[in-house]
Amino acid sequence: MEISSVQNLCRYLISSAIQRCRKSDELCRLTILLKPFPQFRPPTVRISVSDTGVGINLEEYEALKFSSHPILASKWDGVISITTTSISDREVHNFSLNLKEVVPATRLTKLSSALKNGAKFSGTEASLSTAESLSDILADIRLYLQKIFIVKIPKVAVEFLVDNCSVPGLHSQNCVLAIDFSTLPSTATNIEHLKSGFEEYVLKHGNRLENICDSCFSNMSNVKVGAGMSSRSGSVPSKSQMVEAVVILSVVSEQILPSCCRPCGTRTEVLCFKDFAPCTLTQASLDALTSMKWKDYGLTLKSIADQDNAVLLEWESLQPNVHIDIVLHSYSRENISIIPRAGNKQTDRALIQKAMKLAFTELKEKNNGSLLSAHALKIQNYAPDLAKTMAGLILSSFDLDFQEECFSILGLQTQDVERSEVENCIKEKISSVVGLNDRKPQKSREPATFLFSDDCSVSEYLDEEYEEGEEMLCSFAM
Structure with a gap:
């Protein structure tokens, strides 16, 4: 990976820390700390990305390439300080990585180690100093973390801190953003x-x-x-x-x-x-x-x-x-x-x-009715006219028993029912059936079911109540 900006490097350091946390079977903490030094000339920001995951694989950092862009060269000296240890290590190892070094064999320098004295822990810290604007780094990391929070990495807590040392003697840490991904149950996928x-x-x-x-x-x-x-x-x-x-x-x-x-x-x-x-x-x-x-x-x-x-x-x-x-x-x-x-x-x-x-x-x-196919949408365009026609047939019938049964199937009250109410109800029934049929794969679709099926099927209703179809048709007055 080519490092073309300090922001680009910060995103890489955060990403690699996430992977080390994912490898760990324990709860992990990822911390991004910004420490400004406004008294320096030019003003400098110390960026530290640390995690409590497994120890670092140095090959991941040795594969980085430094961009020759003049702006990056003026903002950063190309040096990353690395401190890391695995759970089985007896020491905490320190390294200095100079990405500007053109000879691969001399890019990584091993520094003195520190004994753990029998303590069992693992973790990594990668840090660098840059003349990049604090506000620019702050905005970029916040935006990057906001996207990371979308995936809600299981068993990883992330915090983003700024160490305010602009005033001599004041070293209080102001928490900019601290998120703990514990809102979902541990069994969540x-x-x-x-x-x-x-x-x-x-x-x-x-x-x-x-x-x-x-x-x-x-x-x-x-x-x-x-x-x-x-x-x-x-x-x-x-x-x-x-x-x-x-x-x-x-x-x-x-x-x-x-x-x-x-x-x-x-x-x-x-x-x-x-x-x-x-x-x-x-x-x-x-x-x-x-x-x-x-x-x-x-x-x-x-x-x-x-x-x-x-x-x-x-x-x-x-x-x-x-x-x-x-x-x-x-x-x-x-x-x-x-x-x-x-x-x-x-x-x-x-x-x-x-x-x-x-x-x-x-x-x-x-969600019935959502994302209907182009074919279903074309069919649904006919629903208003069909609903209007069917409502007219029902309301113009002289057979009060037939009307009452239709209103019952539609779930409407038989008294003072408005024509628009009947039309809307029928239109909703048609749209519902179109939506239900559209969910099935094209090859496995069967003829649509009756639009107004209730506890009893319409076919049974027609067989029992209207054995003679001609009698039902004659009951409509157009």
């Missing part, structure tokens, strides 16, 4: 953590607000969630791969405040994670998005844009108050490593597409 974290993210307009927006999401039934997971087991455990996808369909108030408008508008922002850390969308993910059969969910993809390292999907004919959000997460079940894996694009694309299809299908099945 990874995808349950992802669903919970992503829903919180969406309800806060992508964490641009501190709290859930009540003006947009006053009715939580307007927020619909679907999740899907696919996996591939290789010949060796290290090749076992999981892909999770979560999709959220939200319907916000049409009279939203200007501050509630999202920067991406009605477009869908696709977030991508790898091994519980944010990453850029891969080519396999892009291929999976473009080859999805979106018409099965009533969607038509208009364009895909890459904007500020985010992928945005633009839809045709999507209502302005309807928003779709997607998150993708891939990770290995065993032999966790932050060293990049060379994947198979076709296999990765198939896994991602399967997870997305399962997520959209679950949302569709759990």
